[in-house]
Amino acid sequence: MEKKQEKQEKPEEAVRRPLYLYDLPAEVLNSLSLKADAGSPEQLSEQLSPETTPTQLQSPGPATPDSSFVGSQACSLCSLTFVTVQEQRDHLKTDLHHYNLKQKLNDLNPVTESQFEKLVGDLDESLSGSDTSGSEDEEGDGTSRKDTTLSALLKKQATLADRQRNPGNEAGEKSSKNPRGTGKPPLLWFSSPTLPDKTYYGVYRAIFTPEELAREDVIVEAIKQRQLAPILMPKPPKDVSSVPPAYNGRHIFLCMIGGGHFAAMVVSLAPKQSKHASTGPMNREAIVLAHKTFHRYTTRRKQGGSQSANDNAKGTAHSAGSSLRRYNEQALVEDVRELLRDWKALIDTSDLLFIRATGTTNRRTLFGPYDGQVMRGNDPRMRGFPFSTRRATQNELMRSFIELTRLKVKELTVAVPLPIATEDTTTKQKAPVKPGVPKLSEEEETALHHTTQIQALIRRSKLPALLAYLKTSSLDPNTFRFYPSDSQQNHHAPTALHLAAAQNSAPLVAGLLARGGADPTLRNDEAKTPFEIAGDRATRDAFRVARAELGEAAWDWEEAAVPPALKREEAEKRAERERKEKEKEEKERWRVEEEKLKREGPKVKTSTARAGAAGGILGGGVPRSAQEKREEEARGLTPEQRMRLDRERRARAAEERMRKLQGGG
Template identity: 35%
Template structure:
């Protein structure tokens, strides 16, 4: 290949490729180890696609078997023979090709056919033996190759599929003489339908040479975090010759033609918290704040807006070749997949094969350009061949792994324990009760393994130790657990409670269940308390805590004042007391008016009267 011929990025739009680039594309097929393999059959027939007036055939020689042919039909017939297929499979495994005589000798050496067929072959003539035997070997090539590989101590990969889909990426690769040998063109597999995936190069030719006069279209939808963006995009692109780049929008994005587009933005996500309100309700229960109510309303409004838009775009959706959807969860995805118009065109529904940003119109343009332009990528490197492992070592390894799996496999009791504790710790009492009823698990079920749960052998022990006050009440009052069961150290669930609120939950359960429910002395639960008594105790505790808090605050403030007073006195020093010098100094009254002089005299007399009163 040569890379002397240049091209522009705008020339790589897959629905409008220049003829020189389109004719240069050659589909690459890979084996399971990412090694290039010649295709068995050509993908494009000359009767369907006109390539050029004087095409140059690349099939005058079979590079795998080392044979040359005069006609293209001979090469095609050869590629269907067992001899060629056998050499292709050898090349996949890194072995050299064999000639026809060596191939026939290998078949004779490793033949394993039925006794009646072998006896018939022995009775035939010497000249026809090879031909009849060769005709029956197409079903035995894998066995023959397995034996040959074992004899050469080379590991045989079980996946021998040769396909252009074995790229281990989201793209299909094509060779081109416009690229160096180290690079290839890539097209996303998501652009092809199931039928088109088997003949991708033919599909690309049909996209660029459509027989239908209608304009093909696709739909793009993104929804995340209360933001929605949707568009109906035409496969034709606008003429942007002479345009300049506008901000962050390049020429390829300017060429995108949106027949329809719409965005919605609703406040549905808790700021700086993450996650939608519906997800938060499912995880932690329904909140009753004003913000949560607003977010629930906006989620419902967003669903309504999207459904109305899809109904409005129904004529477009039925004709879309592709419908790309980006949604973070199944709830958001069902907004589209359960729509009648999209359901009727279900085969066209796909996901974006790359990461997308916040749903906006500019992001839809960028994503469409990412989808529909040829990508220059580096050729994938072949995977290293693994060396063969002796059969004895393989058996030992498999046996050891099976023993390890048996050791690490969880028993049914351990599975019940894991699931029930998950519901218990999250406070999901309805799910816990439903699980126990479904699997017929007793409320006093002993958690497994016993070595791990020796201190907390029951769910009631776990709830008491973990401080799950609400679950303690439900386990005792609703599920009727036995509070007298002991752990390995002889302690009941009451003894493991560290919080006073959890202990009061036990006392409330004793009050509700009555003294006849069980032997409460064995359970070590204190005297029963009604809900009113518990509320009174909690109120007294709250008042006592408030009083202690106020006293502590007052003491702290008093200490701070004393400290400040001491610091001020230390800064000022001893000092001396001033006599009533200020009173002996006669103010200058000449500058004052008569009214001001009378007011000043009144003030002085009042101060003197106050001084006399303080002395008395």
Template identity: 35%
Template sequence: MSNFHIYSLPIELLDTLTPRNLVGELRPRSPSPVPLPSTSTTGSRACNVCNGASFIDVEEQRVHFRSDWHRYNVKTRLNGGQPVSEFDFSKLVDGLEDSISGSASEDSDSDDSDDAVDALFSKATRKKRSHSPDQNTAAAPQTALAWFHSPPATQLGVYKALFNSGVHQSDYLSELKGMQNGGRTWAMFMVAGGHFAGAIVRVSRETDDEDEHDPQKKKKQKKPRTDTEVLKHKTFHRYTTRRKQGGSQGLNDNAKGNAKSAGAQLRRYGEQALRDDIRNLIQDWAEEIDGCERIWIRASGTNRKIFIDYEGCVIEKGDGRLRTFPFPTRRPTQSELSRCLLELTRAKVSHLTEDALRAQDEAFIASLPKPKSIPVAVLPAPEKSKPVKLSKEEEILREKWSRLLEMVGKGRLDPLKSFWEREGANLGGVDTPIPEWTGEKRATLLQVAAHSGHEDVTNWFLETLHADPTVDVPLTKAGELEENDSGDTSDSPKPPKGSRRTAYDVAKNRAVRDVFRRCAGAHPDWWDWFGAARVPSVLSKEMEEEREEKKKVRRKGLKDRVKEREGKAKPAPEPEPAPVVPQPKVRDTAGPRKLGGASGAVEGIVGLAPEMRAKVERERRARAAEARLNAMAK
């Protein structure tokens, strides 16, 4: 008797049920005392923050760690609070969206999900601070299950999401009894990581009394009908997430700008195709969805707007049938929908006696935190000025300026060109003064590039964008020049304290200053180079070639002097004494010779010992080598 279907509970069991208020309304911080059969897998891939959510593989675990639900629970835990379930988090998000005035539009798809998490966390913090300190008990987080007790030792747990919205917990028992009549259907949809699964399911069978009045049909043994049945189902997948990176392409574009790779284009197309496929499927199932009692949707972030809140949508945003799954789910598949359907329609059963339940209730009440003592009134400290909250447009503008200054300061010319082509007009042009909130001490982008020492970026600003080199550099608070503004010795005299400076004056090295002089020589009519821009002189191509020739001559003369100095310092090598070669004994050649005897040069070593003969041969070869070297030297 442990596999009870929610919509087919035995009448004798329903008549004995009573609500378990304490267990149903409050949940202790420690693990629940009631042992519940769990259908979720356990293992090393689990989240200890989000109520032990488990995952099939590493990819699903990474997606969970980037979800709004997980990040909200992490912030709550760090602040000393208790994490919430995914179902409770979705209710918080829905309440936050309803509290925003005005209606959402398609333009809101680009909003960063961090705003929702921060807003929910701030709201929870304010609510916690405003909580009265003299209350006897602290409110524990709501559990997703409503519990009922049947004497002597049986407890049933039913998910609260199955009951109608707005029903108080005291009326759950009457609602549960009313669920036993009539047939009902559900619509179930899941989408995550480009995967989609949807189904129309029957969760309770219709009562059929015709068989009872027909004796012929009574004799036939009919096949028992199952409690649940899948009427329609559909699954498909689109390429929307980069492997091992996580996150959709749309969120990445909103955070870092549109990527121009082939993979990014494919992922954008996959997101659009996935949205169109899901909406077309919902439109095809519109008639069945209208007759459904519940509509279950698992979607996070912008994916939720695929189903609701668009022109011609079948499911309205404020539909009372909308529900989120009150437990962790896995990758959207047909088998996962079947598992979730079984999890929702099967009652959770435990067998504890009334004494054991009473002991657990007492232990739970004792574990609640004690009320804090009222502190002595202390004069309030002066409040610090709160930072001005920026609008979404201002945050985007500040992010663009930060990225622009980073690229200019690091000399990343190629990404700078692409970024400027896309955002330059929106930022006001190349001569727009840099905002003060950036903390930059220079006034224009040209001055930043010159001070950073990147000649290619400086040349691009001057030649291509026609940046103004006559703009003054801001003075420090003391009205003096900033130290170490320039690196090498400048061609122009150093300006006195308090005088005006330009981009040329803050150039870091000679190469950057040559860019200004070269541009002044090529385009003398563009700016007042020698006056307002403070460029001392032009640098033509002929002057550069002459300077290079002088450098070559100077380097050649330096090498010659070094060689001459080394030649004088090196002493002449002393001649080695010629080795003394023992004179071999001369044999009488007039007499008869032995057969096979040597002649010519070999005659001198005939009759010597082997060691002496080898030594003479080595000396002979050494003298021959020395003669060759002398001939080559002449």
């Protein structure tokens, strides 16, 4: 019955589910119309809709810090929340956070993530955050990405401010400089009757050709021409080292290079139909035709920039580390160019080429010139990523592909014009204008309160208290979704059962299924059921045990992706058997070690027996291990001296490896 009712879709349902640009439902495709003033975002203020696509990672809220974002895993300055402490630490290294710090130092309001992306939308290259470590993701132009991005953005703002103060110099500056950026927002907005009032679909401009963008009347028709039916295609082989076969279908090429990291991917634009296709486009999967990643040690840790950039600026260094970095830079260039030659057939037939290569060295690696050059910098298919990107990895490329090809859903309202700041001719100071702080509605405040309480109980594994809270608050675990739905945590785990599975809490999963009536077939914004995001076998066994105890008629367990039922006794026996096997293996290992020690005894070399203080037989001790020798050498040194000693050890090891590679050792 539920599947039949999905045909008559409510506006809220159209906002909730993700939509793939190249395979849109007929009711959405036939109702699209380009919004008036779609290219004039300065007249609009954006607010995230209650339900948005999974690629919308920015958090709603005011531009000023809000107390609701204060916590152990939140940034009150940028109004963002995080799932893990590591994500919070990574955020502190991003350009957005450093920019807001400078805003606060200048007594200005911080900006949201979407506002920050607009500020840098017309810069030359897309920005790069940090996937794991900021020190390793530095580009080869002699400066770190953080300094490059902030310097470029602040310089641009200073130039615009100077133009406003001196309008006469604007013509001269335009004649001397020809900025590549168009200054237009990265998204085009479309209206549709399937959406709630004042809510619109967004599509990235980079998807369209310049000819299509020049004529607004053909934009909708261009989207219709891009529709592709799902295809059945086997999964690509895990070993992608060989040359990928030719592909006649439409596809795009994505590539990122920087800081010694390289990642490339070719993705088919036609989606793959999954086995749960009846629920709609949410279960359409991307087909990766080829992918490859490289990493070489090329950047100077804690100092910024590549070795070649440092050599050009300060002269050739002669340390072992510098030699190793030069060797790795050349090896990375050869690896990348060889891969491009192997993928030439796929690259030449790609619809679009999305490239991120900041810095002279990285651009020269891709665009040469060199013999057998595959890509050229003036290719009309080439695009930059119109949003912030992180370290070059396969996961980041897939995230970028999803971001580019999913329709965004936002609520756009006409912004109230702010009063013009007056200038005092005597003091030359402008009166600051602070925007008002939007307030949450009563329903939103209630949903936020319930979300905070339920998530706290789940993290502390308080099953009785959780069930009691759901009952006293009259909350259905199947209909209540965490608020705000667009935050990164709630996007991955929108329900109590999803969060319990993500926390690997088997008792909570069992209790919510057996006593709370939780529905295991519900899917998150990534089209995954609670079972599919469970991280350990104990949690997955809780779903199988619930299937056995609740019965096959309780839920559609196949739709929930839960394997066959498992009796509780069998699960407990298997867990006990595995525990005993581990104990037996540990006891056997200890027995073998003890027998070996009794049989062989402490062996020492002849040279170690010359001095008792060295730990030999004369000293009544055992020979020291390499780790003990290193600890003795570092004993009494300051932290700086220990770091210097450790670098010297690694340099000697690198020199030894270089001699072996060159046949000299």
